[in-house]
Amino acid sequence: MVARLWHGWTSKANAPVYEELLRNEVFPSIEKKNVKGYRKISLLKRVHKDEVEFITIMLFDSIEAIKEFTGDDYEKSYVPQKARDVLSKQDESSQHYEIINEIEYL
Numbered sequence: 001m002v003a004r005l006w007h008g009w010t011s012k013a014n015a016p017v018y019e020e021l022l023r024n025e026v027f028p029s030i031e032k033k034n035v036k037g038y039r040k041i042s043l044l045k046r047v048h049k050d051e052v053e054f055i056t057i058m059l060f061d062s063i064e065a066i067k068e069f070t071g072d073d074y075e076k077s078y079v080p081q082k083a084r085d086v087l088s089k090q091d092e093s094s095q096h097y098e099i100i101n102e103i104e105y106l
Contacts, residue, residue: 001039001059001060001061001098001099001102002059002060002061002062002063002065002066002096002097002098002099003057003058003059003096003097003098003099004056004057004058004059004060004066004094004095004096005055005056005057005094005095005096005097006055006056006058006077006078006079006090006091006094006095007053007054007055007090007091008053008054008056008079008083008087008089008090008091009051009052009053009054009087009088009089009090010051010052010054010086010087010088011050011051011052011088012047012050012051012052014052014086014087014088015045015047015052015054017086018052018054018083018086018087019043019045019054021082021083021086022043022054022056022083023043025080025082026080026082026083027041027043029080030058030069033069035060035065035068035069036065036068037060037061037062037064037065037068038058038059038060038061038065038069039058039059039060039061040058040059041056041057041058041059042056042057042058043055043056044056044057051088059099063096066096074094074096075093075094075096076092076093076094077090077091077092077093077094078094
């Protein structure tokens with residue numbers, strides 16, 4: 001399993017707009033791609049003094065599944081233009097980590 005991490009920042013005023021855009025447009029469009037090996041996406045948010053940071057964590061079965069989602073340049077970030085329009089800055093590449101252990105407590 002591979003985790004794909006990405007960071008984006010926006011103003012406090014644009015944070016609700018960005019969050020709504022992710023939930024209502026970007027995430028559903030990712031689901032509609034029906035990428036074999038795509039498992040899920042998580043959204044994290046952290047409010048700083050002057051901005052809001054968002055992190056997405058996508059889980060895939062393999063790098064090959066990520067390439068199906070992004071193309072051969074799999075490290076390049078996937079940020080639709082509508083999302084770029086409300087972000088103040090973002091990672092231009094995503095980081096990928098092999099998940100080597102998971103413990104789930106019930």
